[in-house]
Amino acid sequence: MGLVLADSSVVVLALPDIYRDLDTSVAAVTWVLISFNLVMALAAVPAAMIARRVGPGRAAAVGLAIFAGAGLACGLSDNLTTLILARCVQALGGAAAVTAALELLPATVGSEKRAAVVWATAGATGAALGPAVGGILTQLISWQSIFLLQVPLALAAAVPILAVARHEAATGILEPELRRTGRPHLLANIALAMVSAAIAAALFLLVLLLIEGWRLSPIGAAIVVTVMPLAAILGSRLGPLVSSARARAAAGAILVSGGLGGLALLPKAEVVLTLPPQILVGIGLSLVLSALTETALGGRAPQAIHGGWTISARHAGVVIGLLALTPVFTADIAQQRDDAINAGTAVILDSPVNPLLKIELAQRVADRLEGEDGKVPTLGPAFEPLPSDAGERAEVEELRGELQDQLNRGATHAFSPSFGLAALLGLLALIPIGLSRKRDVEL
Amino acid sequence: MSEKLRARVLVAGAILAALALVGAYLAAGGSSYAPEKTQDPCKPRPWRNPQGLEEIAQQFSLSALDGAACKLGVSREALARALATPEARERFSKKYGIDDAKLAQAIRAGLVRAVNDAEKAGALSPLLAGPLRTTVEQIPLDQAIELVRDARSALGGLQTFLGPAGGFLEELLP
Numbered sequence: 001m002g003l004v005l006a007d008s009s010v011v012v013l014a015l016p017d018i019y020r021d022l023d024t025s026v027a028a029v030t031w032v033l034i035s036f037n038l039v040m041a042l043a044a045v046p047a048a049m050i051a052r053r054v055g056p057g058r059a060a061a062v063g064l065a066i067f068a069g070a071g072l073a074c075g076l077s078d079n080l081t082t083l084i085l086a087r088c089v090q091a092l093g094g095a096a097a098v099t100a101a102l103e104l105l106p107a108t109v110g111s112e113k114r115a116a117v118v119w120a121t122a123g124a125t126g127a128a129l130g131p132a133v134g135g136i137l138t139q140l141i142s143w144q145s146i147f148l149l150q151v152p153l154a155l156a157a158a159v160p161i162l163a164v165a166r167h168e169a170a171t172g173i174l175e176p177e178l179r180r181t182g183r184p185h186l187l188a189n190i191a192l193a194m195v196s197a198a199i200a201a202a203l204f205l206l207v208l209l210l211i212e213g214w215r216l217s218p219i220g221a222a223i224v225v226t227v228m229p230l231a232a233i234l235g236s237r238l239g240p241l242v243s244s245a246r247a248r249a250a251a252g253a254i255l256v257s258g259g260l261g262g263l264a265l266l267p268k269a270e271v272v273l274t275l276p277p278q279i280l281v282g283i284g285l286s287l288v289l290s291a292l293t294e295t296a297l298g299g300r301a302p303q304a305i306h307g308g309w310t311i312s313a314r315h316a317g318v319v320i321g322l323l324a325l326t327p328v329f330t331a332d333i334a335q336q337r338d339d340a341i342n343a344g345t346a347v348i349l350d351s352p353v354n355p356l357l358k359i360e361l362a363q364r365v366a367d368r369l370e371g372e373d374g375k376v377p378t379l380g381p382a383f384e385p386l387p388s389d390a391g392e393r394a395e396v397e398e399l400r401g402e403l404q405d406q407l408n409r410g411a412t413h414a415f416s417p418s419f420g421l422a423a424l425l426g427l428l429a430l431i432p433i434g435l436s437r438k439r440d441v442e443l
Numbered sequence: 444m445s446e447k448l449r450a451r452v453l454v455a456g457a458i459l460a461a462l463a464l465v466g467a468y469l470a471a472g473g474s475s476y477a478p479e480k481t482q483d484p485c486k487p488r489p490w491r492n493p494q495g496l497e498e499i500a501q502q503f504s505l506s507a508l509d510g511a512a513c514k515l516g517v518s519r520e521a522l523a524r525a526l527a528t529p530e531a532r533e534r535f536s537k538k539y540g541i542d543d544a545k546l547a548q549a550i551r552a553g554l555v556r557a558v559n560d561a562e563k564a565g566a567l568s569p570l571l572a573g574p575l576r577t578t579v580e581q582i583p584l585d586q587a588i589e590l591v592r593d594a595r596s597a598l599g600g601l602q603t604f605l606g607p608a609g610g611f612l613e614e615l616l617p
Contacts, residue, residue: 238453241449241453242446242449242450242453243446244446244447244450246450247449247450247451247453247454248453250454250457251453251454251456251457252457254454254457254458254461255457255460255461257461258457258460258461258462258464258465259461259464261461261464261465261468262464262465262468264473265465265468265469265473265474266468266473266476267468267471267472267473267476268471268476269476273468276464277464280460280461280464284457336477336478339477339478339480340478341520341524342478342481342518342520342521343478343479343480343481344478345481345520345521345523345524346479346481346482346519346520349505349508349519349520349523350505352501358523360527362520362523362524362527363524363527363528363531406478406479407478409476409477409478409479410477410478412476413476413477413478
């Protein structure tokens with residue numbers, strides 16, 4: 001479960017490397033992320049129905065095998081089309097495995113209620129862990145290793161399920177049980193979709209800000225975003241202290257929105273300032289995802305179908321978040337790049353360095369900015385060679401610092417509206433959470 | 444603690460934590476952390492402490508850029524980048540649809556504004572400003588660009604041209 005749900009976000013930190021290796025566009029490479037989530041959203045409920053029909057053991061085993069095979073294809077892809085197609089197949093296998101797992105869990109953990117809690121917590125932790133794991137693997141080995149490593153993990157997870165699958169093949173599935181499907185918990189699933197959109201933005205945009213905006217390495221960014229899953233673990237400890245799922249969902253949504261609000265208002269381009277917002281988002285996502293998932297599953301049968309609805313809602317939210325916020329973000333970064341170029345040029349022009357050098361520097365810096373296709377460049381080379389005169393060199397170095405500050409401002413500010421919108425989405429999730437009070441004694 | 448109270452404490456704690464973070468970042472200037480806005484080139488820009496040939500040349504170039512940018516309706520910064528190399532100038536011309544004649548006219552207007560600004564700031568004597576103004580009004584494009592890029596050499600050249608007048612220019616400059 002965690003492996004599959006981590007997969008929805010695991011490639012976030014690998015996107016820049018995939019983009020370079022497969023020589024594609026920024027808009028196209030985001031489909032490596034979107035395609036997986038879209039297919040998960042569409043396939044989760046049908047996959048759960050199939051799992052009910054063929055038996056959860058067999059569905060999970062086949063699902064994991066498909067997931068592993070498609071993972072291998074992803075790792076061996078040498079073009080974007082193959083990679084996206086393989087990701088779609090991977091999502092099909094993942095949907096079958098995740099929904100079937102919910103039917104298998106009660107036998108392992110003792111009860112349906114406990115199974116729902118474990119399933120929801122694994123999902124929240126997996127989603128939060130994904131980017132950090134992906135970033136570390138990308139930096140230490142390659143982006144392909146993210147997918148290749150999933151192959152043995154998925155196969156290893158399938159081994160104990162094979163015994164269940166064999167048992168199902170021998171005993172068959174009870175037909176009357178297949179017909180008992182209640183209506184999905186609409187409000188909890190709508191809230192899940194909205195919160196998931198906000199969380200996807202938090203993970204995706206923060207990673208982009210760290211790597212593309214502030215020029216951190218994938219492993220550096222991975223270490224930074226590890227704060228979020230650590231906070232999610234803390235949140236999962238807080239959850240059991242309050243039994244009201246509605247209160248946990250509301251508190252979680254507020255924390256996610258507060259964290260995103262903090263990211264929208266970063267007062268400086270410093271990694272340490274992303275930590276408090278990440279702690280809030282991490283604790284919040286753990287509280288809200290598990291509370292809403294438990295609510296959507298609570299007292300409903302069959303669990304796999306309703307689990308399928310939650311998976312569908314979560315991944316639909318991720319897709320909506322990415323599709324809605326990417327254009328906002330892209331437009332903002334283009335505007336901010338122009339503003340940063342102009343602000344940087346103004347800094348150069350108003351500096352006391354030699355006018356001839358000024359105009360040359362302004363052009364070199366603009367060339368570097370334009371050549372970086374929206375990323376914030378390291379300005380060092382634009383200032384090389386430094387003047388030999390000590391006084392002039394000091395002036396140029398000071399200028400370089402001021403200029404880098406303007407670029408950092410531009411890069412950071414470019415993300416603000418998208419983080420702000422994501423925060424708003426998180427807050428809007430409070431509406432279905434609040435409304436559900438009238439419908440349920442306990443959401 | 445009752446279950447109801449624990450639920451309320453959790454929600455209240457979340458609200459407080461969220462407000463505290465957003466409030467702290469707002470107080471630290473989070474809403475204004477953005478690239479500085481560039482100034483309208485048509486607005487007058489005061490000359491900063493223009494003393495000596497080097498400083499005057501700096502301010503002269505900036506005033507000329509402002510004047511030319513104002514005339515063309517572009518930012519001073521975009522024009523400065525355009526004047527760096529012939530290729531940059533070509534890109535600029537294409538982007539804004541400005542031909543050489545229009546550019547020359549604008550730069551000459553910018554140079555006139557620079558002479559006026561220098562005179563107003565007391566950095567250039569009216570005795571020198573008059574002929575300089577007449578000269579820049581007719582200067583060819585390449586020389587006009589060179590004058591913006593390197594006003595110091597031009598002003599220094601003027602000093603050399605004056606020859607026997609020796610330190611005359613220095614007397615005219617503050």
